Amino acid sequence: MKWIFIAFLHTFIFNNLYAKTFNELVEKISNSTPTMQYLFWVAKDSSSKNVPYLTQSKEGGGFAVWHFTLDKKWQPIHSANAFDGFPKAENVFDDISLDKIKEAITFGAITNNPTDDTANQKAVLLESKDFNIGWYFWVNTGDAFLFSESKSKGISIWYFTPDKKWQPIHNAGAFDGFDKADNTLENVSFEASSGVLTIGKSILDTNDTSDGNQPKENKPDLPKGITLKSNDVQEGEFLSEAYSSLSPAFSWDVQSDIKDKDIIKSYAISLKDLDVDKYHWNIINIPKSITSLPKGPLSNYENSRNIPNDFGTPSYLAPFPPAGETHNYKFTVYAFATSQISGTNDYNNAIYKSSITVKYTGK
Numbered sequence: 001m002k003w004i005f006i007a008f009l010h011t012f013i014f015n016n017l018y019a020k021t022f023n024e025l026v027e028k029i030s031n032s033t034p035t036m037q038y039l040f041w042v043a044k045d046s047s048s049k050n051v052p053y054l055t056q057s058k059e060g061g062g063f064a065v066w067h068f069t070l071d072k073k074w075q076p077i078h079s080a081n082a083f084d085g086f087p088k089a090e091n092v093f094d095d096i097s098l099d100k101i102k103e104a105i106t107f108g109a110i111t112n113n114p115t116d117d118t119a120n121q122k123a124v125l126l127e128s129k130d131f132n133i134g135w136y137f138w139v140n141t142g143d144a145f146l147f148s149e150s151k152s153k154g155i156s157i158w159y160f161t162p163d164k165k166w167q168p169i170h171n172a173g174a175f176d177g178f179d180k181a182d183n184t185l186e187n188v189s190f191e192a193s194s195g196v197l198t199i200g201k202s203i204l205d206t207n208d209t210s211d212g213n214q215p216k217e218n219k220p221d222l223p224k225g226i227t228l229k230s231n232d233v234q235e236g237e238f239l240s241e242a243y244s245s246l247s248p249a250f251s252w253d254v255q256s257d258i259k260d261k262d263i264i265k266s267y268a269i270s271l272k273d274l275d276v277d278k279y280h281w282n283i284i285n286i287p288k289s290i291t292s293l294p295k296g297p298l299s300n301y302e303n304s305r306n307i308p309n310d311f312g313t314p315s316y317l318a319p320f321p322p323a324g325e326t327h328n329y330k331f332t333v334y335a336f337a338t339s340q341i342s343g344t345n346d347y348n349n350a351i352y353k354s355s356i357t358v359k360y361t362g363k
Contacts, residue, residue, distance in 0.1 A: 038137035106130040174277035177328035225352035247296030247316035321362035
């Protein structure tokens with residue numbers, strides 16, 4: 001039993017050397033009834049920051065506990081072998097109990113402090129406390145998945161990628177640089193007492209081989225009719241501090257055949273923080289004759305319209321992730337078959353779009 005967790009991770013890493021598409025991942029877990037193997041929850045440190053943990057029931061009784069570190073490693077805390085460069089953890093707590101019905105885990109007193117200072121600090125956060133299980137973690141032939149359930153939203157599912165990011169798969173908001181995932185699976189339910197998650201069939205178009213994060217019927221297949229360009233921002237690079245108050249300059253090329261057909265009637269530009277699913281900038285109703293924007297600030301440029309971002313201001317709002325955190329920001333140009341749209345919900349009606357995604361680290 002002591003090698004099960006290590007074997008799981010080795011198998012997980014090996015299998016994930018092949019990057020699977022979004023559709024393949026949804027299909028893989030559809031029509032299945034996995035039993036949850038690991039429990040995920042968070043504690044709060046002295047500064048009220050979330051500290052995530054993972055536990056697994058062990059054959060013969062007891063639990064193994066790990067801390068999921070900021071650099072996304074698994075640090076043994078209680079009754080777990082050395083892993084990810086961390087030393088082995090002996091039995092630290094005198095008791096750990098799990099209430100499956102209430103979905104809660106309870107820790108007793110520390111009777112054997114870890115010799116590793118960081119592990120000891122993380123163990124102290126758990127001592128004599130109980131926690132609600134926030135997420136459940138399972139493995140499907142080498143691929144790891146996570147789910148949570150809320151009364152308002154229902155069940156959300158993520159995939160744990162080879163580079164240790166959480167990719168939304170079903171009914172989950174944008175996170176870790178990935179777009180949000182709408183409902184992609186039917187009849188998803190969880191029985192806490194048995195730990196079994198029931199997943200129905202996929203509602204994706206199985207003939208679609210794209211790597212999108214949304215069902216086919218909710219995400220029109222957009223041919224690449226326009227290309228967004230900029231000398232100020234580059235795909236995958238960090239955003240310059242020069243754009244902490246000014247929006248970058250952009251231009252976009254339109255394919256000649258599309259120009260000839262006179263399909264496009266207007267454009268829009270947006271900036272979105274993919275990690276928190278929030279818009280920072282929205283300019284809509286840009287006339288079809290305009291295929292570039294100068295460096296900002298811009299206000300109703302060429303009869304376009306600035307509409308409020310998700311922070312309430314009708315202007316460009318520079319990235320501001322928490323200090324030390326790096327977020328992914330996507331600039332997108334949208335092309336529409338109508339001359340007027342009213343808001344960000346209409347972005348789904350674009351007939352063409354093109355994006356540049358950049359990074360920014362909070363100061």
